[in-house]
Structure formats: C-alpha cells, structure tokens
Amino acid sequence: MKSKIFSALLLTVAVGVALSFALSEQQTKPxxxxxxxxxxxxxxxxxxxxxxxxxxxxxxxxxxxxxxxxxxxxxxxxxxxxxxxxxxxxxxxxxxxxxxxxxxxxxxxxxxxxxxxxxxxxxxxxxxxxx
Ligand code: HEC
The missing domain is CATH 1.10.760.10 (Cytochrome c-like domain)
Incomplete structure (x- = not known):
C-alpha cells in the first residue's frame, strides 16, 4: 500500500518536473x-x-x-x-x-x-x- 502511494507521488513529481521543463523551454524559445x-x-x-x-x-x-x-x-x-x-x-x-x-x-x-x-x-x- 505504502509503496503504491510512493509510486504515485514519484510519478506526480516526475510529471511536474517534465512539465516545468517544457514550459521554461517555451518561455525562452528564441x-x-x-x-x-x-x-x-x-x-x-x-x-x-x-x-x-x-x-x-x-x-x-x-x-x-x-x-x-x-x-x-x-x-x-x-x-x-x-x-x-x-x-x-x-x-x-x-x-x-x-x-x-x-x-x-x-x-x-x-x-x-x-x-x-x-x-x-x-x-x-x-x-x-x-x-
Ligand atoms: C493577445 C495577447 C497579446 C497582445 C494583445 C499583445 N501581445 Fe505582445 N506578446 C504576446 C505574447 C504571448 C508574446 C510572447 C510571444 C512568443 O515569445 O512567442 C508577446 C511578445 C511581445 C514582444 C517580445 C517580447 C520579448 O521578450 O522579446 C513584444 C516587444 C511585444 N509582445 C509587444 C507588444 C505590443 C507593442 C503590443 C500592442 C501593440 C502587444 N505586444 C500586444 C501577447 C500579446
């Protein structure tokens, strides 16, 4: 049970990081x-x-x-x-x-x-x- 919650959390963080990278890239698009x-x-x-x-x-x-x-x-x-x-x-x-x-x-x-x-x-x- 605990490990499921942990994986879900990890996934959320990973998606968040990926998204913020995508956004910051957009912001600096030459x-x-x-x-x-x-x-x-x-x-x-x-x-x-x-x-x-x-x-x-x-x-x-x-x-x-x-x-x-x-x-x-x-x-x-x-x-x-x-x-x-x-x-x-x-x-x-x-x-x-x-x-x-x-x-x-x-x-x-x-x-x-x-x-x-x-x-x-x-x-x-x-x-x-x-x-
Ligand atoms: C509908 C929303 C909108 C309106 C209205 C608008 N802009 Fe923009 N403007 C943007 C967006 C979004 C960007 C970023 C575009 C990009 O980087 O692709 C931008 C970028 C710019 C930039 C370049 C910024 C940079 O960092 O180099 C300038 C200069 C600019 N706008 C001037 C104006 C002027 C002057 C007007 C009015 C005549 C105006 N904008 C009206 C949305 C708007």
Whole structure:
C-alpha cells in the first residue's frame, strides 16, 4: 500500500518536473530578428500621451499596465507574454522591439493592419523602454 502511494507521488513529481521543463523551454524559445530590423534606431520623438493611449488600446490586455505580462487575457495564452521590466528584455535593440511588436508570432498578434502607421509602433517602443 505504502509503496503504491510512493509510486504515485514519484510519478506526480516526475510529471511536474517534465512539465516545468517544457514550459521554461517555451518561455525562452528564441525569436530571431531579421538583420534589417535589428539595426534600426527609433526615428520618432517620444509622445508619452499618444504611446500610453496605444498601449492601453492594443497591448495592455495581455502585457498588463506595467509590462509585467499580467493583463486580463494573460491566463488564456499558450505562451507567456514575458516580463518587460527585465534586463533580458531591455537589452534588445529598438529595431528588435519594433519587429516583434509589429510582426508578432503565435499568440503575439500581428499589427501591420491594426496599427498601419509605423510611427505608432515606434511610440510603443519608447513606451516599453520605460517599464
Ligand atoms: C493577445 C495577447 C497579446 C497582445 C494583445 C499583445 N501581445 Fe505582445 N506578446 C504576446 C505574447 C504571448 C508574446 C510572447 C510571444 C512568443 O515569445 O512567442 C508577446 C511578445 C511581445 C514582444 C517580445 C517580447 C520579448 O521578450 O522579446 C513584444 C516587444 C511585444 N509582445 C509587444 C507588444 C505590443 C507593442 C503590443 C500592442 C501593440 C502587444 N505586444 C500586444 C501577447 C500579446
């Protein structure tokens, strides 16, 4: 009897460990940025009010008010949306943030149609740097 409980426990732990590995792998899945974008510098002057309006309208539902990835839609996502207050996030170039924000992948939506003005995306890049 005792050994059955022990095996069940062991199995639970093994599944838990496997699952957390799978999840952490997802979290760090590399997202290559084409060279053309990588080197871009933010060309627009920061307009914080405009940027905040865009963030609230398009991005906050998943990424949260302060970029912590804790918006109301976060729980429904297959991949975590990340924590924008970390050094790993901040180290990225303007162009990398622009590319990921505009083009997207998987659960991160594509905004080429929803935000057709590239300058708006650049405003969001400024905004995300402040988290
Ligand atoms: C429906 C939920 C959702 C919305 C809305 C959303 N995102 Fe995302 N975003 C994600 C997810 C999920 C990821 C992680 C994608 C991945 O790694 O495959 C992500 C990743 C990102 C990244 C890359 C993060 C990193 O660590 O490199 C940036 C930049 C980003 N989003 C910006 C934005 C901006 C700007 C907006 C608004 C215009 C926005 N997102 C709207 C879900 C969302």
């Amino acid at each position: 997202w290559p940025v084409p060279e053309k974008y990588q080197k871009m510098k933010n060309p627009v002057k920061y307009d914080k009010t405009a940027a905040a309006t865009l963030w609230t309208k398009h991005c906050k539902s998943c990424h949260g008010k302060a970029g912590k990835g804790d918006g109301p839609k976060a729980a429904q996502l297959d991949t975590p949306s990340g924590d924008f207050t970390t050094q790993t996030f901040k180290k990225q170039s303007d162009g990398a943030l622009f590319y990921k924000s505009w083009i997207g992948r998987d659960d991160m939506p594509n905004y080429e149609k929803k935000i057709p003005d590239e300058d708006d995306i650049w405003q969001l890049v400024h905004y995300m740097r402040e988290f």
